[in-house]
Amino acid sequence: AQTVTQSQPEMSVQEAETVTLSCTYDTSESDYYLFWYKQPPSRQMILVIRQEAYKQQNATENRFSVNFQKAAKSFSLKISDSQLGDAAMYFCAYRRFIQGAQKLVFGQGTRLTINP
Amino acid sequence: DVKVTQSSRYLVKRTGEKVFLECVQDMDHENMFWYRQDPGLGLRLIYFSYDVKMKEKGDIPEGYSVSREKKERFSLILESASTNQTSMYLCASTKVGGPQHFGDGTRLSIL
Numbered sequence: 001a002q003t004v005t006q007s008q009p010e011m012s013v014q015e016a017e018t019v020t021l022s023c024t025y026d027t028s029e030s031d032y033y034l035f036w037y038k039q040p041p042s043r044q045m046i047l048v049i050r051q052e053a054y055k056q057q058n059a060t061e062n063r064f065s066v067n068f069q070k071a072a073k074s075f076s077l078k079i080s081d082s083q084l085g086d087a088a089m090y091f092c093a094y095r096r097f098i099q100g101a102q103k104l105v106f107g108q109g110t111r112l113t114i115n116p
Numbered sequence: 117d118v119k120v121t122q123s124s125r126y127l128v129k130r131t132g133e134k135v136f137l138e139c140v141q142d143m144d145h146e147n148m149f150w151y152r153q154d155p156g157l158g159l160r161l162i163y164f165s166y167d168v169k170m171k172e173k174g175d176i177p178e179g180y181s182v183s184r185e186k187k188e189r190f191s192l193i194l195e196s197a198s199t200n201q202t203s204m205y206l207c208a209s210t211k212v213g214g215p216q217h218f219g220d221g222t223r224l225s226i227l
Contacts, residue, residue, distance in 0.1 A: 009156070035215070045206065045218035091158060101147045101166035103174070104216060106158040 002027045004094050006107035013082050014115050020067075021077045021110050023092030030054075033095040034068070034075045035104070040088040048090070051075065079112075087114045119143070122207050122219040130227055135194040137222055139207030146212055148190035149174075150182060153204040153221070165190055197226045 004025045013019035025034070036048040051059045051068050058066050063080045079086055092107040123138035141148065147166050151159040151174075161174030163182040171182050179201060183191045190209075194201055202225050208216040 004158075006158075043204070043221040045208075047215050050215065101149075101164050101172070102210060102212070102216075103149075103161060103164065104159075106151075106160070108156055108158045 002029075002094050002096055002105050004092055004105050004107040006092055006110050008110045009108070010111045010113070012113040012115055013079075015082055015084060017082055018078060018080045019082055019112065021079075021090050021092075021112065023075045023077070023107055025073050025075065025092070025094050025105075027073070027094065027096075029096065034066075035093040035095065036064070036066070036075075036077045037091045037093060037106075038086075038088045039091065039109075040085075045091075049077065082114050084114050084116060087112060120207055120209055120217050120219040122205075122222050124222050125220060126223050126225075128225045128227060129194075129197050131197060131199060133194075133197045135197050135224070135226075137192040137194075137205055137207075137224070139190045139192070139209075139219055140188050141190075141209040141217070142188065143209070143211070143217075144187065145209040145214075145217075146187075147210045148184065149208040149210075149216065150180075150190065150192045151206045151208065152176070153206055159206060162192065199226050202226045 032053045034051045038046045038048045049061045067076045089109045093104045119142045121140045149164045150162045153159045165171045165184040181193045205222045207219040210216045
C-alpha cells in the first residue's frame, strides 16, 4: 500500500527567507502524481503544486518549487521569499487510481509558522 | 471557480444520534470523497463515489455510510455517533484526471 511520510510536524522561518518541507513516499507504481496542499486557518485546502512522476523536470509555481527525487521517493517543497500569508498546514499527497476514481493518500502534515 | 459546499461549518451532536453531513459541488464532477482530518494523522479517506449511486470504501469506513442519489450531492452518515468520531470532516470532488477541490470542512463534536 502507498504511504506518505512528513517527518517535520512543525517548521518555522523568518519572513523573506527560504524554507524546505520534506516528504517521502512509498509505492511500487511507476506512473503517479504527487501534490502539495496548503491549509490556512480558514481550513480551505488549496493546491499549491503538482508533479507528474514521468516528468524529470521539477515543477515550479512562482515562489514554490519542488525537489522530486524519484529513485529516493522524495518530494520536498521549497518556499522562497516566505510571506506571512504562507503560514499554514502543508500536506504532501500521492495520487493513485482505484475503481475509476483517483484517490489521494496524505502525509501527516507540517505546520509552517512565518516569523515577522 | 469550482465550489464545494459543506452544509455546516460546526456541528455538535450527542452519542448515539444519527448524523448527516452534506456536500454539494457545482461543477458536474464525477468523483466525490469524504475525509476525516485528525492532528498528527493527516487526512484519511472514509468513502468515495465515482458515479451516481456508486460508492466504495476508503481506508477507514467503519461506523460510516454514504449516499449519492444525485451527481452533485454526496452525504456522509454516522449511523450511531460515538465520541471517537469527533473530528474535522472534509469533502472533495474532482473530474476524472483533474485535481481534487475541497470544501471548507465541518468540525463535528460528539458529546
